[in-house]
Amino acid sequence: xxxxxxxxxxxxxxxxxxxxxxxxxxxxxxxxxxxxxxxxxxxxxxxxxxxxxxxxxxxxxxxxxxxxxxxxxxxxxxxxxxxxxxxxxxxxxxxxxxxxxxxxxxxxxxxxxxxxxxxxxxxxxxxxxxxxxxxxxxxxxxxxxxxxxxxxxxxxxxxxxxxxxxxxxxxxxxxxxxxxxxxxxxxxxxxxxxxxxxxxxxxxxxxxxxxxxxxxxxxxxxxxxxxxxxxxxxxxxxxxxxxxxxxxxxxxxxxxxxxxxxxxxxxxxxxxxxxxxxxxxxxxxxxxxxxxxxxxxxxxxxxxxxxxxxxxxxxxxxxxxxxxxxxxxxxxxxxxxxxxxxxxxx
Numbered sequence: 001x002x003x004x005x006x007x008x009x010x011x012x013x014x015x016x017x018x019x020x021x022x023x024x025x026x027x028x029x030x031x032x033x034x035x036x037x038x039x040x041x042x043x044x045x046x047x048x049x050x051x052x053x054x055x056x057x058x059x060x061x062x063x064x065x066x067x068x069x070x071x072x073x074x075x076x077x078x079x080x081x082x083x084x085x086x087x088x089x090x091x092x093x094x095x096x097x098x099x100x101x102x103x104x105x106x107x108x109x110x111x112x113x114x115x116x117x118x119x120x121x122x123x124x125x126x127x128x129x130x131x132x133x134x135x136x137x138x139x140x141x142x143x144x145x146x147x148x149x150x151x152x153x154x155x156x157x158x159x160x161x162x163x164x165x166x167x168x169x170x171x172x173x174x175x176x177x178x179x180x181x182x183x184x185x186x187x188x189x190x191x192x193x194x195x196x197x198x199x200x201x202x203x204x205x206x207x208x209x210x211x212x213x214x215x216x217x218x219x220x221x222x223x224x225x226x227x228x229x230x231x232x233x234x235x236x237x238x239x240x241x242x243x244x245x246x247x248x249x250x251x252x253x254x255x256x257x258x259x260x261x262x263x264x265x266x267x268x269x270x271x272x273x274x275x276x277x278x279x280x281x282x283x284x285x286x287x288x289x290x291x292x293x294x295x296x297x298x299x300x301x302x303x304x305x306x307x308x309x310x311x312x313x314x315x316x317x318x319x320x321x322x323x324x325x326x327x328x329x330x331x332x333x334x335x336x337x338x339x340x341x342x343x344x345x346x
Contacts, residue, residue, distance in 0.1 A: 003213065005220050009227040010135060011153035015216050017209060020160040023054050023122065030118050030155055032093035035059040036083065038106050039097040040066045043124050046166045051097055051122065059095075060086060067254075070105045071141045073148065079109045093118035093155075099125040100132030100255065104146070107138035111152035121154045124163045126175025126208070127256055130182070130215035133157050135223040135234075144308040145245035151228050161205075161212050172202040173290045174256035177240075180285055181263060182215050185239045186222070188326030190214055191285070198288050236328040239320040240266055243342075246305035250297045260291035261345075268341035270321040273331050278324065299342035303335060 002016030014022055027035070037059050039048055044063055052059065062082065064070040083092070094117060096106035103121050110119040123133035136153035139146030164172065176194075183191025190211075201207050219237070226233035244262020248255055264283055270276035283293045295302075306317050316332045323329050 001209075001213075003217075005216075007220075007224055009153060009224045010220050011155050011157060013134060013157045013159065013216065013220065015159040015213060017161050017205075019158050020050075020122070020162065021054065023051070023120075023156075023158055024056055026156045026158070027055065027093065027095075027120060030093060030120075032091060032118050033089050034087065034092040035095060036062060036086075036088065036092070037095045037097055038062045038064060038079070038102065040064055040070070040099070040102060042066055043098045043102075047097060047124060047163065051095075064102065064105070067099075067101050068141060071101050071139065071146075072105075073140055073142065075105060076109050076112075076140060079106075080113055083109075083113055088113070088117065090114045090117055093120060095120045095122065097122045097124065098128070099123065100128040103128055103133045104137075104139045104149075107136070107152055107154065108140055108148070108150060111138055111150040116152065119152065119154045121157045122163070123157070123159060125167060126164055126172055126212070127178050129159045129161070129164070129212055130175070131178045131219065131237075133159065134216055134219045136227065141249075144305055145249055147308065159212060159216055161209050164208060169199070169202060170290075172208075173199065174254045176202065176289050177256035177260040177263070177286070177291055179211050179215060180282070180289070180291075181237070181240055181259065182218050184263065184282060184322050184325055185236045185320065185328045186218050186326065187214065190218075191325050194285055194289075195281070199290050202289075232330045235318070235330050236320050239263065239322065239328055242266070242306060242309050242317060242319050243269075243302060243338075245309070246302045247295070247297055249305055250301055253292075257292050260286050261293060261295055264293045265295055265342055265345045266319055266321060268345050269319060269333060269338060270323070272337050272341060273333060274321050274323045274329055276322050276324065278322070281325070295342060295345040299339050299346065302342055303338060306338065
């Protein structure tokens with residue numbers, strides 16, 4: 001089943017197995033002057049020829065490094081110069097074919113080149129399909145995670161679970177951290193579904209399709225309510241990320257695994273702030289999926305990076321903390337409380 005969502009806040013999002021085959025028709029509607037596909041080496045080996053065949057047009061191709069290494073201002077500068085030298089105009093299109101980090105950097109580049117060019121995202125990881133590619137956030141790392149960024153919804157986003165067929169199982173596990181986040185933050189029924197499964201379910205087509213559809217729908221619903229994270233509604237989706245981003249930066253862990261630890265840490269904070277009582281349930285689900293839950297970092301080093309978080313609007317950390325499974329409260333939290341919780345999570 002393919003679903004189409006369209007709004008100014010999220011652009012046009014096409015979700016469902018087989019949706020990749022609609023890519024040409026969707027881009028033809030945008031009438032781009034030139035097209036550049038930006039991908040990574042691993043993804044290019046698996047999917048680039050298929051995408052080029054489907055587009056049935058001349059397109060430039062640029063290959064970036066995998067993961068967070070691409071989220072660098074020097075990479076953005078290199079892309080901008082390449083676009084300029086190849087004659088890309090405001091009516092040209094950048095197409096990101098890859099995971100969440102690639103979607104972040106190409107979204108950012110598209111948003112600033114000539115004050116905004118056409119953008120299409122084709123996410124190839126579970127994490128990107130359900131989160132990073134939806135909602136218009138772009139981000140580049142500068143000392144901290146995503147310190148530089150814009151809000152720039154893609155004109156067309158294709159979310160095809162078929163692209164997950166070539167994803168290593170450990171990368172599916174990595175993406176499941178974000179699925180768990182949706183369950184805790186927004187969707188009790190989704191969390192209870194995840195409680196019933198284990199790692200073996202991650203290769204089940206019907207399970208993956210259901211998870212992708214439900215998470216994308218949850219994300220779009222929240223983004224439409226609060227596209228620029230101003231009312232607090234969208235900040236609910238930051239659960240696990242304030243501490244998780246700091247852990248990611250310190251440890252070099254993949255995003256999902258760092259967020260898994262961040263969720264447990266923030267559950268510990270919630271025990272002190274909102275009287276949350278289900279930390280053990282959260283830990284059990286994450287561990288059953290093969291995700292880490294133990295903080296192996298200096299709490300003071302974590303706190304130092306939290307101070308640079310974008311959400312610390314008035315100098316104090318702001319965390320999205322669960323009150324119960326499926327419900328989140330946005331709280332300004334004292335640093336001493338965070339340190340105490342981090343100590344308990346270590």
